[in-house]
Amino acid sequence: MPAPSSHQLDQFWAFVRGDSEPLQFERWYLGEVGLEDVLGEDLHWDLTCSDYRDGGEVRRLRQALKDAIDHGSQCExxxxxxxxxxxxxxxxxxxxxxxxxxxxxxxxxxxxxxxxxxxxxxxxxxxxxxxxxxxxxxxxxxxxxxxxxxxxxxxxxxxxxxxxxxxxxxxxxxSRACVFFDSMAGSLVWTVEDLLEESPNMGDPRIAELLGTNTEHIQRLRKRTKPSSSRGP
Ligand SMILES: [Zn+2]
Structure with missing residues (x-):
């Protein structure tokens, strides 16, 4: 079986990891020539005829394509x-x-x-x-x-x-913010200080959502902050 070109491989992986929209991948796939030779008749048929609007089908296709192109990757x-x-x-x-x-x-x-x-x-x-x-x-x-x-x-x-x-x-x-056992932990205070140094007018609701907490907590943290103090991460 001939190997896919590097452009084809990029397109395959983008679909496998979810970086390309299913319908966008389908359009590209149908316009590309020679893929039956690259992927084999069964998988080619599958990728040509399946319903890319069906989430379950798309997951199945992603896995099938991954199995076909992932020959023991050395990295993530x-x-x-x-x-x-x-x-x-x-x-x-x-x-x-x-x-x-x-x-x-x-x-x-x-x-x-x-x-x-x-x-x-x-x-x-x-x-x-x-x-x-x-x-x-x-x-x-x-x-x-x-x-x-x-x-x-x-x-x-x-x-x-x-x-x-x-x-x-x-x-x-x-992601999700960590849950802090110490509600006045240094990492929280330093983060509020850094955000205010970047944007002195940033409001408590914005700081609260960035830290995954509430405005009352931010007001307490603000009282601990020092302007432009030297601090580590
Ligand atoms: Zn790598």
Whole structure:
């Protein structure tokens, strides 16, 4: 069986991990020639004739296609979405991801949470925001070569994760805030301080939703904050 082209493989993986809309993938698939040779008659027939509006069918197709193209991946990259979340600890996905992904360049400065990484197996670059105060997650974004090169050569970083508000907003969208046993924990106080330093007029309701708590709690935390104090993550 001939191997798929790298463009075809990109399209396959985008569908498998859910980065492309099912109907968009179906349109692409039907317009592409030579896929019967690449995937075999049965799977090709399945991908050509199935109902992409049916969620259960789409899940089945994703798994069937994954089984066909995933020949013992050496890394996690292909299976991760373009914008994804990896919990710290948990089921060990962070260990599997960082087993092949090396930290290349720290953003430094105010964005102490941000760095550029690269997989030493498949050479994929990732933008990583390490959020270990409120969500305990790595938020990652797939970068193409040009985006990675802009960071390496010119120090031009993508707009994502440039503020702590954006990092926490990603957490709101993709994850759940931790439950704190100590409601006045340092990580909560420091986070309120950082958000107010970025946006002095940010209101309590916004801070509360970013931290996964309520405005009454934020008012108590505000009383503990120090303006522009030096503090760690
Ligand atoms: Zn990789």
């Amino acid at each position: 990259c292909n299976a991760l979405r373009n914008a994804d979340v990896i919990p710290m600890g948990g089921d060990g996905r962070d260990e599997r991801f960082f087993a092949t992904v090396d930290r290349l360049i720290d953003h430094g400065g105010r964005q102490w949470w941000l760095y550029l990484s690269r997989c030493n197996s498949c050479e994929q670059h990732w933008l990583v925001a390490q959020e270990e105060r409120i969500y305990d997650d790595f938020f990652i974004q797939r970068l193409n070569r040009d985006e990675a090169e802009a960071i390496i050569t010119n120090g031009h970083w993508p707009s994502s994760f440039q503020t702590y508000e954006d990092v926490l907003a990603t957490g709101m969208q993709l």
